[in-house]
Amino acid sequence: MAILSKRSTIYLDPVLHQALRIKSLETSRSMSEIINEAVKEALAEDAEDLAAFEERVEEPLISYEQMVKKLKKDGRI
Numbered sequence: 001m002a003i004l005s006k007r008s009t010i011y012l013d014p015v016l017h018q019a020l021r022i023k024s025l026e027t028s029r030s031m032s033e034i035i036n037e038a039v040k041e042a043l044a045e046d047a048e049d050l051a052a053f054e055e056r057v058e059e060p061l062i063s064y065e066q067m068v069k070k071l072k073k074d075g076r077i
Contacts (some may be wrong), residue, residue, distance in 0.1 A: 005032075010035075
């Protein structure tokens with residue numbers, strides 16, 4: 001079964017574009033393959049972060065000020 005692709009226009013910093021072209025040549029992979037992989041990895045990291053937040057939803061909240069005081073009390077700062 002063929003994988004359907006959606007065409008999109010992206011604008012890259014010229015230096016990043018050059019690096020991507022070089023990586024594409026050196027790895028014998030298309031720029032699209034490399035970009036798709038990078039986006040998938042970024043989205044997977046987001047999913048992991050969201051799952052971690054979900055697991056900790058019942059934990060009590062602590063303010064920044066309270067955390068700084070606690071770190072000072074514990075001698076960490």
